[in-house]
Amino acid sequence: MNLHRHRALLIHPGIHDDLRARVYPPWGLLCIGETLRRRGIDVRVLDLNGEDVVDAVTSAWRESSPTVVGVTGKMGVAAARMRQVVEAVRAIDRTTPIGVGGPLAASFPALPQPLWADVTALFLGDGEESFVRWMEQGTPAGVFGPEEVADLDDVGVPSWWSGLQEYTLPAEDWPNMDVPGLHMSAGRGCTRRCTFCYLNTQYPKTRFRFISAPRLLHDLDCLCERFGARGFYFVDDCFVDVGRVRLDAMCRALEARGAPYRFGCDLQIDELADPRLLDQMRRAGFRCLYVGLEAASEVVRRRLGKAALPGDLRDVVRRAQSMGLLIHASIGIGWPGETERDIDATLAMVDALPDLLFDAFRYQPLPEVPLTRLWERGGRALPDAVTHARQDFSVHGPDCSELPPRRFEERWAELGARQEARHERYYPHLYADAAE
Numbered sequence: 358m359n360l361h362r363h364r365a366l367l368i369h370p371g372i373h374d375d376l377r378a379r380v381y382p383p384w385g386l387l388c389i390g391e392t393l394r395r396r397g398i399d400v401r402v403l404d405l406n407g408e409d410v411v412d413a414v415t416s417a418w419r420e421s422s423p424t425v426v427g428v429t430g431k432m433g434v435a436a437a438r439m440r441q442v443v444e445a446v447r448a449i450d451r452t453t454p455i456g457v458g459g460p461l462a463a464s465f466p467a468l469p470q471p472l473w474a475d476v477t478a479l480f481l482g483d484g485e486e487s488f489v490r491w492m493e494q495g496t497p498a499g500v501f502g503p504e505e506v507a508d509l510d511d512v513g514v515p516s517w518w519s520g521l522q523e524y525t526l527p528a529e530d531w532p533n534m535d536v537p538g539l540h541m542s543a544g545r546g547c548t549r550r551c552t553f554c555y556l557n558t559q560y561p562k563t564r565f566r567f568i569s570a571p572r573l574l575h576d577l578d579c580l581c582e583r584f585g586a587r588g589f590y591f592v593d594d595c596f597v598d599v600g601r602v603r604l605d606a607m608c609r610a611l612e613a614r615g616a617p618y619r620f621g622c623d624l625q626i627d628e629l630a631d632p633r634l635l636d637q638m639r640r641a642g643f644r645c646l647y648v649g650l651e652a653a654s655e656v657v658r659r660r661l662g663k664a665a666l667p668g669d670l671r672d673v674v675r676r677a678q679s680m681g682l683l684i685h686a687s688i689g690i691g692w693p694g695e696t697e698r699d700i701d702a703t704l705a706m707v708d709a710l711p712d713l714l715f716d717a718f719r720y721q722p723l724p725e726v727p728l729t730r731l732w733e734r735g736g737r738a739l740p741d742a743v744t745h746a747r748q749d750f751s752v753h754g755p756d757c758s759e760l761p762p763r764r765f766e767e768r769w770a771e772l773g774a775r776q777e778a779r780h781e782r783y784y785p786h787l788y789a790d791a792a793e
Contacts, residue, residue, distance in 0.1 A: 362424065363393075363398050363399075363424045363425055363492060364398070364399040364400075364401075364421055364422060364423045364424050364425075365390070365393050365398055365399070365400045365401070365423060365424075365425050365426075365427060366401050366403070366417060366418070366421055366423035366425075366426050366427070367383075367386040367389060367390055367400060367401070367402045367403070367426075367427045367428075368386075368402075368403045368405065368414070368417075368426065368427070368428050368429070368442050369383035369386055369402075369403065369404040369405065369406070369428075369429045370405050370410065370428065370429065370431075370435055370438035370439045370441065370442050371404060371405045371406030371407060371408065371434075371435065371438055372406065372431060372433065372434055372435045372438075379404065379406065379520075379523040379524040380524065380526070380540065381524070381540045381592070382404075382520075382521055382524045382539065382540065383402065383404050383429060384514075384515075384541075384542040385429060385458070385459065385484065386402050386427065386429060387402060387515045387517075387518055388484070388485055388512050388515060389427060389484045389485050389488050390402055390515065390517075390518070391485075391512055391513070391515040391517065392485040392486075392488075392489055392512065393488075393489065394517065396489065399421075401417060401420075401421045401423070402518055402520065403417055404520065405438065405442070410438060410441040410442055410445055411441070411445045411448075414442060414445040414446060414449070415445065415449065418446070418449050418450075423453065424453065425453065425454050425456070425492060425496060426446055426453055426454070426455045426456070427455075427456050427457075427458070427484070427488060428442050428443065428455060428456070428457045428458075429457075429458065429459045430457045430458065430459040430460065430461030430462045431459055431460055431461055432460060432461060432464070432721070432746055432747075432748065432749070433747065433748060433749035433753075434747070434749055435461070436461055436472070436746040436747045437747050439457065439461065440472075443455055443457075443474070443475050443476055444475070446475075447475045454477040454478070454496035455475065455476050455477050455478075456476075456477060456478040456479070456480055456488060456491060456496075457473070457476050457478075457479055457480070458479065458480030458481070458484045458488070458502075460555060461746055462479040462480060462481060463481045463482070463555065464555060464723060464724045464725075464746070465724065465742045465745075465746060466479050466481060466500050467742075468498065468499070468500065470742055470743070471743055472742055472743050472746055477496060477497075477498050478491055478496065478497070478498060478499055478500070478501055479499075479500045479501070480501050480502050481500065481501070481502040481503045482502045482503020482504060482505065483502065483503060483504060483505050483506050483545065484502070485506050485512060486502075486504045486505070486506055487501045487502040487503075487504040490504070505566070509543075509544075509545070509566055509567060509568045510568055510569050510572040512568075513568055513572050513573075513575075513576045514541065514542075514543055514568065514573065514576035514577070514580065515576075516576060516579040516580050516583055516584075521539065521580070521583075521584050522584050524539055524540070525537050525538070525539055525584045525585055525586045526538055526539070528588075529786050530784070530787075531588050531590070531619075531621075531645075532645070532683055532714070532783045532784070533644045533645055533681075533682070533683035534588040534590075534619040534620075534621060534644050534645060535588075535619070536587040536588040536618075536619050537585050537586055537587055537588065538586055538587065538588025538589060538590060538619070539580060539584070539586045539588070539589055539590070540590050540592055541589040541590060541591045541592065542591070542592055542593060543567060543568045543573055543591060543593060544565065544566060544567035544568070544591075544593035544594075544595065544596065544598075544603075545565070545566050545567075545593075546564050546565040546566055546595075547565060547594045547595055548565045548595045548598065548599050549594065549595070549625070549662070550662050551649075551661055551662045551663065552660065552661055552662040552726060552727040552728040552731075553661055553662075553692075553720065553723070553726060553727075553728040553729075554723075554726065555723045555724070555725070555726055556594075565595055565598060565599070567593070567598065567603050569606070570603070570606035570607045570609075570610045571610070573607070574607075574610055574611075574614075577589060577618060581618070587617075587618055587619065588618065588619040588620065588621075589618060589619075589620055589621075590620070590621035590622070590645065591620065591621065591622040591623070592623070593622065593623065594623055595623070596622035596623055596624075597622070597623075597624060597625070597628050597634070601634075604637075604638070605637075607641065608637050608638065608640070608641035611641040611642055612640055612641055616640065616641055616642040617642070618642050619642050619643075619644050620638075620641070620642050620643045620644065620645070621643070621644065621645030621646065621647065621683075621685075622643065622645075622646065622647065623646075623647045623648075623649070624646040624647065624648050625648070625649070625664070626648055626649075626650065626663075626664055626666060626667065626673075627664055627667075629646065629648055629673055629674070629677055629684070630667050630673045632676060632680075635676075635677055635680055635682060636680065638682075639680055639681060639682060643682070644681065644682060644683060645682070645683045645685060646677065646682055646683070646684055646685070647685045647686070647687070648684060648685070648686045648687075649663070649686070649687050650666075650686040650687065650688050650706070650715070651663055651687060651688060651689055652688070652689065652690075652692060652695070652699065652702075652703050653666065653699075653702035653703045653705065653706040654695070654698070654699035654702045654703065656694075656699065657692050657694075657695055657699050660692065660693065660694065660728065660731065661692065661728065662727075666706075670706070670709075670710075671709055671710060674710055674712075674713060678712060683714065683783075684712075684713055684714070685713075685714045685715065685716075686713055686714070686715040686716070687715065687716050687718065688703060688706075688707065688715050688716070688717055688718075688772070689717070689718045689719060689720050690703060690717075690719065690720070690758065690765075690768060690769060690772055691719045691720040691754055691755070691756050691757050691758050691765065691769070692720050692728075692757060692758060693720075693722075693728060693731055693732040693735065693757045693758075694731075694735070694757075694758070694759060695757070695758035695759060695760075696758070696759050696760075697759075697760060697764070697768075699758075700758070700760070700768050703772070704768075704771060704772065704775070707772070707775050708775075713779065714779050714780070714782075714783050715775075715776060715779060716776065717769075717772045717773055717775070717776040718754070719753070719754030719755075719756075719769060720754055720757055721748060721754040721755070722737075722739060722755070722757060724739065724745070732757055737757070
């Protein structure tokens with residue numbers, strides 16, 4: 358089929374109804390857009406975070422008259438907004454093919470259910486190859502993928518979308534990086550096997566892949582030149598890959614150029630305990646490291662598939678901080694089987710690390726993952742797909758612990774209060790703006 362006749366409208370519904378700030382660029386759609394543009398297809402990308410869905414879709418439709426629509430599907434509020442996008446498109450046109458991809462499609466890949474009413478196709482895994490192939494086949498109905506891109510260097514980190522300027526946040530939003538920056542995605546897959554994550558369950562053949570250092574640095578230069586970004590916070594789960602091949606290549610290239618940029622990335626707890634690794638990263642420009650601490654209890658950590666905490670955790674964190682690195686962590690409660698004593702241990706860990714910046718969240722049981730199956734074996738039942746898809750795991754996840762509901766909410770409030778105190782210390786301007 359001749360693809361040149363197509364005009365693609367790619368829509369990220371957004372994860373909030375009331376937030377207009379641009380924080381995380383829609384990299385998945387931009388990568389698909391990059392592939393389509395190379396095929397000569399006209400592409401328009403919309404991020405509707407915080408915007409009125411009907412008004413935005415109607416306006417975009419009037420301006421671009423698309424022949425095909427692609428939509429990102431995520432959990433929580435984003436699932437409801439995905440439905441609004443589909444309904445807004447169908448109110449305008451009943452025949453234009455609509456494809457949905459992302460975690461929502463991977464978790465509930467069944468077209469007949471109400472979640473997917475009026476959706477033509479679902480895409481599991483990488484969308485660049487499968488979305489183009491779907492268009493070449495005449496946009497048939499069905500479930501497609503996962504189909505990996507052979508070489509991520511062929512996609513890179515796109516800089517063609519002018520909307521990235523809105524996501525280039527000022528230096529004050531990047532503590533310890535202190536330069537204008539972007540959240541960045543430059544790898545796919547994961548080398549770890551955490552039991553609460555859908556990645557390795559929904560995509561069982563997924564392998565960890567990444568953009569090579571030369572291509573990545575070229576793309577960062579383009580982003581810097583076009584949007585003024587000099588800091589890049591990688592949200593890849595494994596920037597430090599097995600064997601450290603990726604990291605070594607990046608660090609060598611950056612040092613050779615005088616470490617022109619500042620970086621943040623995810624790090625595992627055992628990697629945080631390696632001073633030689635930290636020194637290598639610091640010299641290359643890394644200033645912020647995000648660690649999935651999750652919980653303090655060793656019993657809970659074993660259930661999560663997480664490594665044991667080092668006995669000298671405070672020394673490990675303080676040593677990293679003394680090297681000029683900001684340590685940011687994720688910490689959750691509500692894990693299956695978690696007891697009051699387990700939560701006490703997690704709060705004690707937080708209090709023992711008074712300079713630790715962290716994000717608090719409530720565990721959300723994702724479909725089919727090992728930890729959810731453990732929870733279900735305990736006699737618990739997941740809600741129906743539509744209800745489950747619309748649950749926001751970060752602050753509204755169910756209580757899967759052993760605590761009574763009221764007591765759990767009290768403990769959640771305690772963790773949340775600690776989080777707010779740390780965030781206010783590291784992002785004072787955001788709280789000052791809220792006060793005004």
